[in-house]
Amino acid sequence: MFRNIKVFWKFALVAILILLVVLMTAGIALVNSNGLKYEYDNLYGFMLIPIMNLDEGNLARADLTDDLFRLTRPDLPADQFAALAAKAQEDDKAMAAMIERYETEWVTTTSPEFTATLVRLGKQDLQTRELELLKKFHSVYTSYAAKRDNLLSGKDTDYAAIQADMAQFHEIFHQLVDVNKQFADLSNQSAQAVINRMRFQIILVGIFACLLAIGFTYFISRDITIPLNRVVQMIMEMGxxxxxxxxxxxxxxxxxxxxxxxxxxxxxxxxxxxxxxxxxxxxxxxxxxxxxxxxxxxxxxxxxxxxxxxxxxxxxxxxxxxxxxxxxxxxxxxxxxxxxxxxxxxxxxxxxxxxxxxxxxxxxxxxxxxxxxxxxxxxxxxxxxxxxxxxxxxxxxxxxxxxxxxxxxxxxxxxxxxxxxxxxxxxxxxxxxxxxxxxxxxxxxxxxxxxxxxxxxxxxxxxxxxxxxxxxxxxxxxxxxxxxxxxxxxxxxxxxxxxxxxxxxxxxxxxxxxxxxxxxxxxxxxxxxxxxxxxxxxxxxxxxxxxxxxxxxxxxxxxxxxxxxxxxxxxxxxxxx
Incomplete structure (x- = not known):
């Protein structure tokens, strides 16, 4: 059957096979690059940005701690007290807003794909820990809010209790950052797995393409040169x-x-x-x-x-x-x-x-x-x-x-x-x-x-x-x-x-x-x-x-x-x- 194909189409078939191998390799790279893009999107969107947001919230917490400490001074003039109270309220809102945005946009339970990856890797306890830390933040914040309001209204307040709440906020922010770093490590591991899989597939396709090209080229060359040699021999005999x-x-x-x-x-x-x-x-x-x-x-x-x-x-x-x-x-x-x-x-x-x-x-x-x-x-x-x-x-x-x-x-x-x-x-x-x-x-x-x-x-x-x-x-x-x-x-x-x-x-x-x-x-x-x-x-x-x-x-x-x-x-x- 192959011998009945025109010589032009035989070489065209070789070119088509080469093109198919190129397209196959490009397809493998494209498919794996999509998975790689997903992993790095998770790494950036669900881990790096939340970590930066948590750092900003923690900075707002530090500013709020300093503001509240300065409000406890007994000789503080009324106008300075009002200004510090306003600033403390802004820092408090900034800290709470960061947690609210984290819960709305970056909590990992909102991503079914990432949740499935955690289940596959046996790391679903990180999601549980994340939710517990957020729940703890709200619990501490509720207790802290009453003390904050008393302090801002000029009432006598136990600053040591407020300072203990701030220390818990700091620990919560620190642990949330640690959880997101572990999420980032998992995403990086998944990305590396995709890269290794893509490298293996490309090497496998390359080896297969080389063997196919060598075998097909040898077969076509023998299919053409042997009968041509017979034709030349017959011409010489007729001569x-x-x-x-x-x-x-x-x-x-x-x-x-x-x-x-x-x-x-x-x-x-x-x-x-x-x-x-x-x-x-x-x-x-x-x-x-x-x-x-x-x-x-x-x-x-x-x-x-x-x-x-x-x-x-x-x-x-x-x-x-x-x-x-x-x-x-x-x-x-x-x-x-x-x-x-x-x-x-x-x-x-x-x-x-x-x-x-x-x-x-x-x-x-x-x-x-x-x-x-x-x-x-x-x-x-x-x-x-x-x-x-x-x-x-x-x-x-x-x-x-x-x-x-x-x-x-x-x-x-x-x-x-x-x-x-x-x-x-x-x-x-x-x-x-x-x-x-x-x-x-x-x-x-x-x-x-x-x-x-x-x-x-x-x-x-x-x-x-x-x-x-x-x-x-x-x-x-x-x-x-x-x-x-x-x-x-x-x-x-x-x-x-x-x-x-x-x-x-x-x-x-x-x-x-x-x-x-x-x-x-x-x-x-x-x-x-x-x-x-x-x-x-x-x-x-x-x-x-x-x-x-x-x-x-x-x-x-x-x-x-x-x-x-x-x-x-x-x-x-x-x-x-």
Missing amino acids: KGHLGGRLQMDRKDEIGALASTMDTFAGDLQNNVIGGLRKIAYGNTELQIVAKDAEDEISPALLQTVESLRALNMATDFAASVARGDIPQPITETYLGNFETLKNNLNALSDWLRQMLNAISSSAADLSQSAAEILAATTQQASGASEQSASIAQTTTTVDEVKTIGEQAIIRAQEVVEASNLTVEISRNGRRALGETIASMATIKDRVEGIAQNILVLSEQTQQIGEIISTVSELAAQSNMLALNASVEAARAGEHGKGFAVVAAEVRSLAEQSRQATAQIKAIIEDIQKATNLTVMATEEGSKVVDQGVHLAAQTQAAIEQLSTVINESAQRATQV
């Missing part, structure tokens, strides 16, 4: 003329399409082109050759070669007819180049033979007429022995001349037959040379089409992969920058930003891992480029085959020229006859 090998890859990606095309073309080359050339080599030129498309160059060239070889068959048939004593009819078909010249020479030769036979027939008719005249003269002139002897001598001379002409005609005909046979042999040599030329040109097509397709597909793939690598690198760089910004913000936050600094460091580590993964993918692309270089080397071997084809074509041209020379000599001899 040596070995056409029996087949890749037979059962996959539907670009490599499978390349392998299927190579197998199809090798089979077509072996069965159709090479098979057709073998038929031509055995003299069978009755081949049906159809061009595959408008840009097909090999099929038309092969068809032209077959048509040219049919001209050689025409010359062979012509010589065979002459050898049998039959004068062929003029050849009307049209041929190319020297084959058209050969046709014209053969037609001229047949015309000359036909004229020569007509002359021989005319001489035979003259001979027959002379014999008839001799017979008539012999009958009419039986008495003239001398005249008869002269006629017989003249007849003998005429017969000798006719015999000489016939012998010369036979000799010239034999020479024509020998020249024609030599023409047939040279034509066969030219046919074999053209067959070898066609084989070389077919090999050239195999190289050019297959290698061009390989280079085009691999070039597009590597370009698309390069775009994906650039995108992933940009994501890693942006993640690194975000982590750096988070580190700066954490440094600004001081002690409270240590947790965010840990998160930033882990995100930066993940960004570095993403950069390393992109470097591994880049190495894979370089392997593909090496395979492309091997393909280019195969094209250079194809160029050498082209040179061989040119050499064979030169041999073919020499054979045709020799054939033309023989035909010209035959024509000259025929002219002499």
Whole structure:
């Protein structure tokens, strides 16, 4: 199933996996940062602010203690007494307001989440102690309020009792601060637990991502490089003329399409082109050759070669007819180049033979007429022995001349037959040379089409992969920058930003891992480029085959020229006859 996925989508899948790992890590950091934020919000909102509020209340208590002590002085003027009484009332209200605000906003029983955390940690007794201290404050405050009112109204009051109440207030404030410090320690422990859990999860995800990236990268590289090596090996074997090998890859990606095309073309080359050339080599030129498309160059060239070889068959048939004593009819078909010249020479030769036979027939008719005249003269002139002897001598001379002409005609005909046979042999040599030329040109097509397709597909793939690598690198760089910004913000936050600094460091580590993964993918692309270089080397071997084809074509041209020379000599001899 995986082998049927396109190469582009395989590398896109690697990039998606890297992105998912980044998102997973960011999600883990986000979820844990929310928990960390909650713990630090508790630490600040439920512990630090209440502690500062309790400190302010305790300071108001101290001021109130001092005010009440000064009101007990017996020689205090009335106006100063009134001013101190007013100030004491303000300090008293400030102390009571701090406790009231604490009960309204910061008492831990108002937070179900924090209460659940205390129950989970077995520290719920701190809440009980907190409530008891608040209840004790109100109890002491009720007793203190009556004594305060008597003192402010100018009545005699036991200051020692008031001082004892103030000491209890001080102890209550001190113990409330201690309880909130313990709450803060618990929140800090919870925050540290969240940080440790987040660190463990990020490390676990990082290890899993590294193993997954290594395994997946190795699998993809093997899935691409092994079949490409097989393709290159097959191209090299075809360059040596070995056409029996087949890749037979059962996959539907670009490599499978390349392998299927190579197998199809090798089979077509072996069965159709090479098979057709073998038929031509055995003299069978009755081949049906159809061009595959408008840009097909090999099929038309092969068809032209077959048509040219049919001209050689025409010359062979012509010589065979002459050898049998039959004068062929003029050849009307049209041929190319020297084959058209050969046709014209053969037609001229047949015309000359036909004229020569007509002359021989005319001489035979003259001979027959002379014999008839001799017979008539012999009958009419039986008495003239001398005249008869002269006629017989003249007849003998005429017969000798006719015999000489016939012998010369036979000799010239034999020479024509020998020249024609030599023409047939040279034509066969030219046919074999053209067959070898066609084989070389077919090999050239195999190289050019297959290698061009390989280079085009691999070039597009590597370009698309390069775009994906650039995108992933940009994501890693942006993640690194975000982590750096988070580190700066954490440094600004001081002690409270240590947790965010840990998160930033882990995100930066993940960004570095993403950069390393992109470097591994880049190495894979370089392997593909090496395979492309091997393909280019195969094209250079194809160029050498082209040179061989040119050499064979030169041999073919020499054979045709020799054939033309023989035909010209035959024509000259025929002219002499």
